[in-house]
Amino acid sequence: MNAKLHPLAVWGLVKEARTALEDDRPLLVTGALAETLEQELGRGGSPGAVTLRGSVEHAAALVRVLAGRPTEDDEQALRAANRAGVPVVAVQTGTESFDVPYVLATDVVVCRPGAGFPTEKIARVLAARLGESATPLAARLPVLRDPVCDALIESFSRKNGILGAAIFVPGADFPVLTLNQVRLVLRLASAHGIEVDQHRLPEVLGTVATAFGLRAVARQVLGAVPIAGWALKGGIAYAGTRAVGEAARRYFAASAD
Known part of the structure; x- marks a missing residue:
């Protein structure tokens, strides 16, 4: 043949x-210490590629930083992303680990106190979670x-x-x-x-x-x-x-x- x-x-x-x-949707970062993580993820990138504000429905993905056990606000944000079909990566800070609702265990990145955000690991989890749809974000x-x-x-x-x-x-x-x-x-x-x-x-x-x-x-x-x-x-x-x-x-x- x-x-x-x-x-x-x-x-x-x-x-x-x-x-x-042409997909210019941003990466939305929210939660505890979101400003610090936003700066690290956006370093050297295009303006607006990472944002702290905006509707999750219009985001390419959500990175939610949790300060210990998920709060009611955390659950609300994660639920909204889940309903909108927006991929989520959770960054869990603190000395204990907790179950994170609406997020797969493989999409939870643990950040130990005093170690700083594991930016490279967060990026790799995002890449795996987004698959081919990650390319517009990677470009920026x-x-x-x-x-x-x-x-x-x-x-x-x-x-x-x-x-x-x-x-x-x-x-x-x-x-x-x-x-x-x-x-x-x-x-x-x-x-x-x-x-x-x-x-x-x-x-x-x-x-x-x-x-x-x-x-x-x-x-x-x-x-x-x-x-x-x-x-x-x-x-x-x-x-x-x-x-x-x-x-x-x-x-x-x-x-x-």
């Missing part, structure tokens, strides 16, 4: 990435950029690793895996505040060429090792996608400087 990648599918991803860059907030890029590369590599192992028809996986790689490259561009248009499209097409070479190797492996070939094929898809992502990250980081 000789599956092909349709140019319109690639262009659809380009338009999707360009639309995502340097503290989020590396964590978001790390999360994107790992997520897309895992997806392609699973798909590479699961699709057995020779060549049938090429469009799916390559579109994922193109999407990854475009999301990484967005995370650096770079818009991919017709002039930058050759960069994306370069990804397609790289992917084709990787899939050719995988097909040879599958033919030579028919029993365990699926596992090797998945490993090649994972490693190839990660290589594409890391190369794209370096390219866009240099372009953004």
Whole structure:
């Protein structure tokens, strides 16, 4: 089977990435010591990318700082975010840990007294919680950029690793895996505040060429090792996608400087 990648599918991803860059919703920080955390998260970022005020419904995400056990005000703020479908990361200060309503345990960051806010950890939890929708914030907030890029590369590599192992028809996986790689490259561009248009499209097409070479190797492996070939094929898809992502990250980081 000789599956092909349709140019319109690639262009659809380009338009999707360009639309995502238009999302200017801020990161809303509220609660105890919110002013301090707002300054740390917003350091070097675009004005207004992090805010202490505003409606949670119009925020990209909410970071709520808790001073010990959640208060009634805390619960009200978290409930409002939950109802609005806004992702929440809770930062829990103090010497004790408490259950935080409306927030997953994996989205709670503990801040021990005297240690200062663990900004990098907060950024990584935000990146994991927001997924692909974190790219507009990453473009405006340097503290989020590396964590978001790390999360994107790992997520897309895992997806392609699973798909590479699961699709057995020779060549049938090429469009799916390559579109994922193109999407990854475009999301990484967005995370650096770079818009991919017709002039930058050759960069994306370069990804397609790289992917084709990787899939050719995988097909040879599958033919030579028919029993365990699926596992090797998945490993090649994972490693190839990660290589594409890391190369794209370096390219866009240099372009953004």
